[in-house]
Amino acid sequence: MKQPQQRIPVGVLGGTGMVGQHFIKFLRNHPWFEVTWVGASDRSAGKKYSEATAWRLDGTMPEGVRNLTVYECKPGNGAPRLMFSATDASVATEIEQAFANAGHVVVSNSKNHRMESDVPLLVPEINADHLKIVPLQRKNRGWSGIIATNPNCSTVVLTMGLAAFRPFGIKRVIVTTMQAISGAGYPGVASMDINANVIPFIGGEEEKMQVETQKILGDFSGDQIVPLSARVSAHCNRVPVVDGHTVTVSVELDRKPTLEELRSAINGYRGMPQKLGLPSAPAQPLVYMEANDRPQPRRDVERDNGMAVFVGRLRECPVLDYKFIALGHNTVRGAAGAAVLNAELMYAEGMLD
């Protein structure tokens, strides 16, 4: 596999916000990438990163970024080729397109381009081949750059949890989420709303889970991404958990395997990141937990650097075929880590040359 001789400079668009901070934290000691450039709103432009940023994450701001100058989110000013986008949805469309047009490879966590037919929506363990849509994207848009995206945080957990079921033909999925407060950014959810409470609604989340899941689990066929025709229904809830989205899933399959086959398929699942040995890839992307009360977000979410998805309680479903629990780290596997893994895949496939 292609590996860099020296660390590749990267930028973070929206780098002073909460999602941007997750990128900067995740990339702190990355073996391939080094954050050398940060873009933010014009209010922050011209300041040092340490002045422009109220650091909200556990621990302290990484030393390497403290003295970086913050620029406006516009091409130029020495912006490196690879740009991670943590920009707000209200501005992401314009910013990401401007960078792609200027020749940058934009690896975005924003929702704006996810569902466009010529933009890959990647979970590298599942659909690394969706990168084949990139030539069409460039042709359609006249870009020398690229936009590639990762899914919504809860969608990542669901689709990873379903990955091992895919060979058996996923037909129908009903999922209920219990999502962590960190998924809402900062200040995000008011404590008066969530303390000792459940909020049974997250704006736009159910729709995103339903359509993104179909696209991710779809095939690249002909020269397009053909969404899976499976029907997906999501119930999304916020619960008073700090990190980690837990989902309960019932799934109907074309062909019903045994519990043993499934458990073995889960633990044995390996995708392209594992085959390539990408630096952020978990050795075992899906971990089946035997204890009948696991996984649990507070106890399990930090394992494997937050990049694996934990599955448990696989059992027969009286309505569909099987039901189970899945857990993933929403700000790592579901956001910054997802995008970085996408960029590693793209580098390994030569798309950053």
Add this chain to the structure above:
Amino acid sequence: MKQPQQRIPVGVLGGTGMVGQHFIKFLRNHPWFEVTWVGASDRSAGKKYSEATAWRLDGTMPEGVRNLTVYECKPGNGAPRLMFSATDASVATEIEQAFANAGHVVVSNSKNHRMESDVPLLVPEINADHLKIVPLQRKNRGWSGIIATNPNCSTVVLTMGLAAFRPFGIKRVIVTTMQAISGAGYPGVASMDINANVIPFIGGEEEKMQVETQKILGDFSGDQIVPLSARVSAHCNRVPVVDGHTVTVSVELDRKPTLEELRSAINGYRGMPQKLGLPSAPAQPLVYMEANDRPQPRRDVERDNGMAVFVGRLRECPVLDYKFIALGHNTVRGAAGAAVLNAELMYAEGMLD
């Protein structure tokens, strides 16, 4: 309707435990019933209630019970005809049968007899007619008394939430619960297990929800209770909420009504307790909340004395027909209040004569 001229003496079996305390609190100012007798383990027998009991509920122990003598859970010692059972499952079978055999009407919150074919499992708004099984029970068992039961706390919320769907033919139900810690009694769930966490397992709960729901929604036909043949699948979770079980439900129907028909059926739903004007009956048993993020346990659970069930977010389900949220108070509507409403129904129907 039959109404008592003066308050009827009642006993509480297992009255010193957490569930028993909920009974005593709920009955504090009851217009029909007055707690005059408490049974507990032989360790407590002979003590005053106030000495035998570590009061765990909010507020203080009701004055009226402080000086009651605690007896062993055996017939005799002046035990009144109507006995509420809050006994632990490990001893409930024997105790409840002994009292029924001795002529007592045992209105039980315990799980032990719920699924026996000649024992009514009541949600009075739904299946008040299941009391017709009582003559068969007496005949089968040779009892001069009766055992009647209420469902598991999460089952009450689910079945009440489904009540208005029943005329449209319930075929398949997938439910995920987010259950409050008070459902596990005291000491119940360790704080190290649930603080800022989700526990995706509650022992025996899913099985109870699945079979109890079928029995409750079944018809009394011929001289038996015929469980509904609908398939029900439950995912049960504990979340860090004090009171109130929240459930997400997807349901498939024989005949799909419009959203408007359903909303109207929910708000307009009235059952036997409302028709009879039973004292613990909520005026409107099902309350549809229009706000897109309601009901919420901390904000809504105490409304209507904890006896109504709140429904929200009714919308199309891409997999089954409709999906929605329901919330109910697990220790009131799901336990003590449920049993008291059962007893009120039985009194009104002349079964305590």
Add this chain to the structure above:
Amino acid sequence: MKQPQQRIPVGVLGGTGMVGQHFIKFLRNHPWFEVTWVGASDRSAGKKYSEATAWRLDGTMPEGVRNLTVYECKPGNGAPRLMFSATDASVATEIEQAFANAGHVVVSNSKNHRMESDVPLLVPEINADHLKIVPLQRKNRGWSGIIATNPNCSTVVLTMGLAAFRPFGIKRVIVTTMQAISGAGYPGVASMDINANVIPFIGGEEEKMQVETQKILGDFSGDQIVPLSARVSAHCNRVPVVDGHTVTVSVELDRKPTLEELRSAINGYRGMPQKLGLPSAPAQPLVYMEANDRPQPRRDVERDNGMAVFVGRLRECPVLDYKFIALGHNTVRGAAGAAVLNAELMYAEGMLD
């Protein structure tokens, strides 16, 4: 005592905000006062209260205010004589003075005027006589109206907790607070900040507790309020509790009574509201709890309509003389209820004539 023949119309300045909602909720069934007028920002002016207000409190918006027209916070438009002020500190000075100047009696929860030497800072159980400063206020300011204030929420709990110590000469006080999230309004504290956490800082709170306590416990002497010369040191913390500020207090006295004298002084404490039988006055303003782990906010805060202060664990302090715990409801006794009690006192004393 003076009692109204019919309910007196009152207004709420800042009535659409979180504090304003607490006023409206607290006054819902008030025997003397009826909310007939609401003032808010010009953004809300002209709307109905139900349209202008996102109701954040448990339960639903009181029917009586739903159709009130919201006005700008300016005298006129039929504003009644008695105005409760729940206005934000950024605008309270100007608004409250304008109303006092126009002849209104402004009973304010805002901090702005609390420490002015001619403004009473009232805890009616302690310093009802501080109302004697009103003539000086009117003379100084040339107002036909009045401004009277209640303390910061944590100060109320501390000073009430100290009330029974006052006859023994309070010399030095060290207090640590564990304050509820509802004290910060809405959206207030971000859940990412407080979930499973302690925030050891609340801006301006320690200073307020220190100086307000001295003023409240001071004497009206000559024609001025002479602050108590006791030294007070506060450590203020936010904890993940919904309602109820808990404080630990060590206190040094001029004359050290016995524990028995103190406990008896606490339970026997009665102030002017009790003597007058004001409608919001708790029968027993200070309640000593004997259990060694009480009071506790979640379990005790709603007792006595949130208007009593609960004291526990009174014991010798190895450094000062005694130490204890006190708990009070921050949005009731510490805010809306405090102001309403002030207004009741002022009415009973004839100051609303």
Add this chain to the structure above:
Amino acid sequence: MKQPQQRIPVGVLGGTGMVGQHFIKFLRNHPWFEVTWVGASDRSAGKKYSEATAWRLDGTMPEGVRNLTVYECKPGNGAPRLMFSATDASVATEIEQAFANAGHVVVSNSKNHRMESDVPLLVPEINADHLKIVPLQRKNRGWSGIIATNPNCSTVVLTMGLAAFRPFGIKRVIVTTMQAISGAGYPGVASMDINANVIPFIGGEEEKMQVETQKILGDFSGDQIVPLSARVSAHCNRVPVVDGHTVTVSVELDRKPTLEELRSAINGYRGMPQKLGLPSAPAQPLVYMEANDRPQPRRDVERDNGMAVFVGRLRECPVLDYKFIALGHNTVRGAAGAAVLNAELMYAEGMLD
């Protein structure tokens, strides 16, 4: 400094319990010590560690201990010389003395021997010289072994927080704790007690903090440990935090330094573990945080492997001289890590030869 050529075998008494698990987790990759022996109750004796233990901590049971045989807590069975004691207070006295008598060096986290005059109660950054009491202990008791202890978890945080004040003469201390639930072990605090609540009482905790602090801050003088005569008053509370005890402290000194001197003394503080470079010693044992709302338990407790104590908000106290916040990890710095650091110190000083 003395360093081992190969890892030294160690045992853990009470190794299957919650505290024992913390020892085993903390020692997992320890450069000097290797857990080769586990003692527990006779109920567990004879089983493999993995069979005898319900692992309660985050992550999974370390591989190295899974197959260890569990023995009764009696000398013999190949028990190594160095034994960490995580035994319950109800049995610790007898067990620890039996091992010390049999020649073992018992490094105990239990409270039983802490306050005995010939037993060192160590915080190695503060009173490493208290080990000089060991010869007297051996002489008094006729032991070839040793018992050495670490303080109660909250005492560690307080005394470390006070360490830099010691040269200025500590006279009086008032401390309020906000303690994490993990301090109570498992199942420990019921969630019904602590969810969204404060419990203002922890049995025996205040007394321990008061006397242990005096002993730890005392001098070794003549041939005895002379407790500091400072007066200490503690208010101990449980709050819904997972890990990390936060304390507010007011302190009076013989000589009042400037704020600058103190901040500099805190950050510059180094004790014997730092001088010796002990493997578990934090490079900087006291870390002063400049942000006005830090330290916070959820955000800061895991820094520096949980072995540093974080101090913040140092400011003048209107009653005593200064006040501040301190935070430490109760199960690491306050328990397992404390004992391991003690053992490292004893090894470095040649007491394990």
